[in-house]
Amino acid sequence: MTETDLPRPVPTLLDLFLTYGKIGLIGFGGINAWARRVLVEEKRWLTDQEYAETLGLGQVLPGPNALNAAIMVGDRFHGTAGAIAAPGAMFGGPLVLLAGLAMLYDAYGELPTMRAVLAGVGAAAAGMVLGTAAKMTQKLKPPPMLLAVGLTALVAAGVFRVPLPYTVLGLAPFGIWAAWWANRTP
Amino acid sequence: MTPAIFWQLVLGFGAISLVSVGGGIAVLPEMHRLVVEVHGWMDSADFARRFALAQAAPGPNVLVVGLFGWHVGGILGMLTAVLAMTLPTSFMAFGFSRLRARLAGRMWLRIVERGLVPIAVGLIAASGIILAQGTGTGWLPLAVTAASTVFVWRTDYSPLWVLGAGAIVGLAFL
Incomplete structure (x- = not known):
């Protein structure tokens, strides 16, 4: 870096x-x-x-x-x-x-x-x-769980056309949880 | 532009903007309801054509509301619709920006910010897929998209080169 x-x-x-x-x-x-x-x-x-x-x-x-x-x-x-x-x-x-x-x-x-x-x-x-x-x-080299959240956002919005408010607000807790998890095991 | 239309633009797009989490285009179905179904300002085909025109032009995608405003109120209608769609949430974003500066460095805020990063990147990729699906059928647009993806991903040259190449390919073959 x-x-x-x-x-x-x-x-x-x-x-x-x-x-x-x-x-x-x-x-x-x-x-x-x-x-x-x-x-x-x-x-x-x-x-x-x-x-x-x-x-x-x-x-x-x-x-x-x-x-x-x-x-x-x-x-x-x-x-x-x-x-x-x-x-x-x-x-x-x-x-x-x-x-x-x-x-x-x-x-x-x-x-x-x-x-x-x-x-x-x-x-x-x-x-x-x-x-x-x-x-x-x-x-950005995301840890695996954050990468999974990103791929889910991609598939939900890009392939299944889930309305954006649901995609964003539905995935935000998982993203934050994954970031918290990655943070506590450096 | 009549006063009635002015207020319909202000209240209609102002209300839509407040629920547009994820971006202006997230609320396209709501815009369709307002413009086509509630007020009957244009039919569905015209709505789709104007959306395509705004998508093809550079700039924020949300500017499509300017074309709807233009249709019912000329240049003033365009400005009214764009301001109604952007001003209320701009004040909220500014307030949030100030709050964020005050809380800078707090561990929980850092974690929230990091947690939202993959969603931001995932949605950029999703908008690429949606754009690619909108550019027509056949192998040629697909090949242009694939070549452009690799070029932008693997090199640091300006993406304007691939846009120029895309324009030439479009002119010659599409």
Whole structure:
């Protein structure tokens, strides 16, 4: 774990704003995989463990989890101003883009070319998201019981389509119990 | 946008946001009920098309509510729907963030945080599977997804390369 020993850069408020703006605009297939890529790998503001913990808390709280995580990351580095700048940038860019798309959609409906490009991008984005989950698992090296909780979440939500509130709230006690168990036998 | 629609957006999406544990998309069935069944703003097919449009665009998935708002109230409807869906829970998340900072270092909080990590990662993987199922049938999208998974997992190059490659493959073959 040499990478956790290096000093971690602390972003300025402007860094935070610009970086979350970028995460929003490149966030194909959802924000979370991209936020991890940029915050952990590119900027090194957070470790994999810190990012995953923040996202995990964002998931048990009500509201969009990427938004909850952005508020917590913003608050961590720059208090109230950070908690406004990070999610504001993350939503602002894509919102402008979406308004443009909505206008095009109203005017032209769906263009076949656009549809083909988006299908290809969608397939690649799906792989990007799966690859991120694999990479996180590899780096976090979870003990067997925590791994089992993660795989259960994957199968419940991804294969059986159990509604997310049930998946999250149903598995949380088991995850916490597994973390407690792993902690008492180091 | 009429005042009636403004309040329907504020109250409808505001209420939905408060039960959206696990993410904005968790409550898609509730949104369908509000937009299609309760208010009749659009039919099911139109609802699905707008959802697909929002999914294909970059940014937080929850922005799909902006397209529903756009449909009934233009740009103001879009902003109203997005703010109704995000503001109430944002205050809760901010309050929680402050509480977390105050409790930092407590062993029980550390254990709770660690226990939630596998759920966060498992749900990222699940959203990948769901996205892959939504990209169409046949071996080609599957091959693009598989290649992209390996590329992102095993290398540190930017994933934008595979998205670009995906766009070219889509344009040429899909």
